[in-house]
Amino acid sequence: xxxxxxxxxxNEGIKNEMRRDPNVFxxxxxxxxxxxxxxxxxxxxxxxxxxxxxxxTEEAIAGGAVGAAAAGSRPxxxxxxxxFITVAMxxxxxxxxxxxxxxxxxxxxxxxFRTMAGAGISAAAQHSQSLEAWFTHVPGLKVxxxxxxxxxxxxxxxxxxxxxxxxxIEHKLLYATEGEVPDENEPIPLGxxxxxxxxxxxxxxxxxxxxxxxLQAAEELSKEGxxxxxxDPRTLFPLDKETIYNSIKKTHKVVLVTEEVKRGAWSGxxxxxxxxEVFDSLKAPVKRIGALNSPVPFSPPLEKxxxxxxxxxxxxxxxxx
Amino acid sequence: MEIxxxxxxxxxxxxxxxxxxxxxxxxxxxxxxxxxxxxxxxGEEATGVGVCAALREDDLITxxxxxxxxxxxxxxxxxxxxxxxxxxxTGYCKGKGGSMHIADAEKGILGANxxxxxxxxxxxxxxxxxxxxxxxxxxxxxxxxxxxxxxxFHESINMGSLWKLPIVYxxxxxxxxxxxxxxxxxxxxxxxxRATAYGIxxxxxxxxxxxxxxxxAVEAVKRAREGNGPTLLECKTYRFHGHFEGDPxxxxxxSEVEEWMAKDPIPMFGKQLLxxxxxxxxxxxxxxxxxxxxxxxxxxxxxxxxxxxxxxxxKDIYTDLVEEGRVR
Ligand SMILES: Cc1ncc(C[n+]2csc(CCOP(=O)(O)OP(=O)(O)O)c2C)c(N)n1
Ligand SMILES: [Mg+2]
Numbered sequence: 199x200x201x202x203x204x205x206x207x208x209n210e211g212i213k214n215e216m217r218r219d220p221n222v223f224x225x226x227x228x229x230x231x232x233x234x235x236x237x238x239x240x241x242x243x244x245x246x247x248x249x250x251x252x253x254x255t256e257e258a259i260a261g262g263a264v265g266a267a268a269a270g271s272r273p274x275x276x277x278x279x280x281x282f283i284t285v286a287m288x289x290x291x292x293x294x295x296x297x298x299x300x301x302x303x304x305x306x307x308x309x310x311f312r313t314m315a316g317a318g319i320s321a322a323a324q325h326s327q328s329l330e331a332w333f334t335h336v337p338g339l340k341v342x343x344x345x346x347x348x349x350x351x352x353x354x355x356x357x358x359x360x361x362x363x364x365x366x367i368e369h370k371l372l373y374a375t376e377g378e379v380p381d382e383n384e385p386i387p388l389g390x391x392x393x394x395x396x397x398x399x400x401x402x403x404x405x406x407x408x409x410x411x412x413l414q415a416a417e418e419l420s421k422e423g424x425x426x427x428x429x430d431p432r433t434l435f436p437l438d439k440e441t442i443y444n445s446i447k448k449t450h451k452v453v454l455v456t457e458e459v460k461r462g463a464w465s466g467x468x469x470x471x472x473x474x475e476v477f478d479s480l481k482a483p484v485k486r487i488g489a490l491n492s493p494v495p496f497s498p499p500l501e502k503x504x505x506x507x508x509x510x511x512x513x514x515x516x517x518x519x
Numbered sequence: 520m521e522i523x524x525x526x527x528x529x530x531x532x533x534x535x536x537x538x539x540x541x542x543x544x545x546x547x548x549x550x551x552x553x554x555x556x557x558x559x560x561x562g563e564e565a566t567g568v569g570v571c572a573a574l575r576e577d578d579l580i581t582x583x584x585x586x587x588x589x590x591x592x593x594x595x596x597x598x599x600x601x602x603x604x605x606x607x608x609t610g611y612c613k614g615k616g617g618s619m620h621i622a623d624a625e626k627g628i629l630g631a632n633x634x635x636x637x638x639x640x641x642x643x644x645x646x647x648x649x650x651x652x653x654x655x656x657x658x659x660x661x662x663x664x665x666x667x668x669x670x671x672f673h674e675s676i677n678m679g680s681l682w683k684l685p686i687v688y689x690x691x692x693x694x695x696x697x698x699x700x701x702x703x704x705x706x707x708x709x710x711x712x713r714a715t716a717y718g719i720x721x722x723x724x725x726x727x728x729x730x731x732x733x734x735x736a737v738e739a740v741k742r743a744r745e746g747n748g749p750t751l752l753e754c755k756t757y758r759f760h761g762h763f764e765g766d767p768x769x770x771x772x773x774s775e776v777e778e779w780m781a782k783d784p785i786p787m788f789g790k791q792l793l794x795x796x797x798x799x800x801x802x803x804x805x806x807x808x809x810x811x812x813x814x815x816x817x818x819x820x821x822x823x824x825x826x827x828x829x830x831x832x833x834k835d836i837y838t839d840l841v842e843e844g845r846v847r
Contacts, residue, residue, distance in 0.1 A: 227696075227697065227699075228697050228698045228699060230698070231698050231769065231770070233697070251699055251703060251704075253665070253668035253696070253699075253704040253705060254635050254636070254665040254666065254668050254669055254696050254697075254704070255668045255669060255670070256669075257670055258670075281633070281634070282634065282635075284634075285634070285636075285669070285670075319555065319556075320554035320555035320606070320617065321555055321556065322555065322615075322616060322617045322619060322620060322633065323615075323616070323620070323633070324619070324620075324632075324633030324634055325619075325633055490832055490833055490842060490843070490844070490845060491833070491836075491842045491843070492832050492833050492836055492842055493615075493836065495614070495615045495831075495832050496554070496555060496606055496612075496614060496615055496616055496617030496620070497554075497606030497607070497608075497614035497615065497617070497826055497827055498554050498606055498826075499606075499826045499827070499829065500606075500614065500615065500826075500827055500829065500831060500832045503829040503832050503844075503845060504832050510845070
């Protein structure tokens, strides 16, 4: 085992794939330095041809990746903040996601769109959003959302190797978190959830940074004799429903925790799936926790109020156990 | 061009106000008093002030993530700005927007903006409205060299020129988009060249010389107000601080920064005012002292102000609806 932080793990995974496959290249705004240091140093090994600083031009970054992939490359395109992906939506939603289908399966688009999401640093309404649901809604895209350095490393490798467009979402509060990763750079397959904490009384499905909030809540609940099982789907699509459902069949209760604005959230889709597919296993209503239905506020106390926290999770669990 | 003394002194005062506001913000940020991140305008004072001095009070502007300077240039008040940087309820945006989203509709400031290039279409639309309403207003649209590579730049200027809208597109070319020098993000040196492609005048001026900026802006605003359409006005300038506070600035040499700092627009303008007898040393000193006091008062105002109540989070989203708060 090695120790590294989340940002280093992504860097390591990209490096691994760039060494392995000369068709892999990286482009984005200031990737030479990396605004949060994630891609720092890659240029030293791979040079400016394969580690490309682009102008500020998100649509051309995303669309450029589509074209490059269609022509035989395996691009990693960075959109610095997920909020800026709005500028590149046509290329991701109408082009990347649909080309293979529209062309009758005669093309493949191995693209990794890397982007950073989440609140927590007073970056305000245009630099803090959690927009994953927009992308799981679009057939043709895969959506990956790791919570630990180990998962980030294994999943970035799989995302790059995947022959489909993958949106790889990095929560900005995770970059500095340390964790153990295997000595070998091994891929973790997309579509496999991870039980981050076993438990028998209630299932908490949490994503991204909320996995850590859920684990904290679970520790608190444990002191009161409630053992929560924390399941991290790791990829939002494809989704490992089996692991989630198996947990629910054991605990009969479930709380879904995501940082998204609650209205229209990815967690709503999962709640609907649970209701449709394993309703008989439930002994209490599905509980869903998300951010308030508001833009992300700047002021620290408001941002704190906006984002879900351990107390919200604990209260939700207590309301059903 | 004959410029009234009052105008000249107002310009000087606004430049000093920007500088002192930004220096204070830098100091407060370093002390950990300001949340989030801030992009400072130090070094670029002549561009915002030169352009806004050519505007009417009811004219409109759009700004960028580096917006404090444009806001003050258009008449924004430091105390409400400072309170906003602190996230206090007395701030311009009740603490909901922060540094990158300061706006004051009453002063015609349609907002700083966190999205690079986003101001261009908004400004173009505001100019369209001015034309439709026959209000006689002109819009000044501020954006950076980096923003000139976004699609919105091209789409907006094309629309503005096609419809002869009353707008001045002001590129504050500070030579860098984040950590990337202009040389590494476009092959042209003068962004004003791009005006040719849209059939409008393109002008490049020394953005460290407030009078040069002012004169070019007066011309462009006149053209816009008379219904002859947009101008692309490029001001060559430089940011003395990093892209954001805390930026280690590995991408540029100290010597380059020093070279530009030698062209500091504020002392340069001060010298001009003294040289042609518009102002005395005492008058300039008085302005500096008064503004320093104003900024210190602004900090006190901000620090004494309360944070917004939690339930402010769910207000101001719609005109007629309030979202549900949290039950905890
Ligand atoms: C659409 C979008 N892309 C990227 C960013 C990140 N970003 C913020 S400021 C900036 C550089 C802008 O450069 P320029 O337009 O020259 O303005 P300057 O910072 O020099 O004032 C970038 C890339 C953003 N905020 N929005
Ligand atoms: Mg710039």
